[in-house]
Amino acid sequence: MPHSSEEDDQQWETRLKQVEETLLNLRRRYSQIQRDRAKKEELEAKLQRLQSEIESLEFELESRLVSWKDLAEPFWLAVRFGGLGIIIGWFLRAWTDSN
Template structure:
């Protein structure tokens, strides 16, 4: 038969072993959970990178469309600016000529 010291020592060993086994099991569960989180994070990261590339491509397309629109608007504005000066000169000198004509008509008619 075993003495009480042997039983007590064996019992302590069993408790320590069970505690160490439970700790190892918890650590393994934590590691599995962390691994799952890492895998999930990697998947999310890949999806976000793909989305970023799509958005960057869309941004490039929008910038290109904006440049085309700006060139179109500048060409329209340029044509108005080219015509604006001759238009106002015609209005100014035509109006001045009309006023001078009235003055001469009035002066000669006296």
């Protein structure tokens, strides 16, 4: 039994609509992929800027934590008491050598 022309036309219309819907879905997915790629590149660039900023801040904080003002007092205390210890040592050695 051959198919009628109307049935063939209707099948073609149905298949054509399916193909059009599939193509439309593919275009939507492709557009989403393009947007996602652009977003990924944008986020990666932002991440690199943030990492660079973090490194800069870490360096700045470390340089502020260790400053000459922080080290000056312990340095001069060590020089003062170390020097005083040497002088006392010389004095005691000279005193013991004379006895």
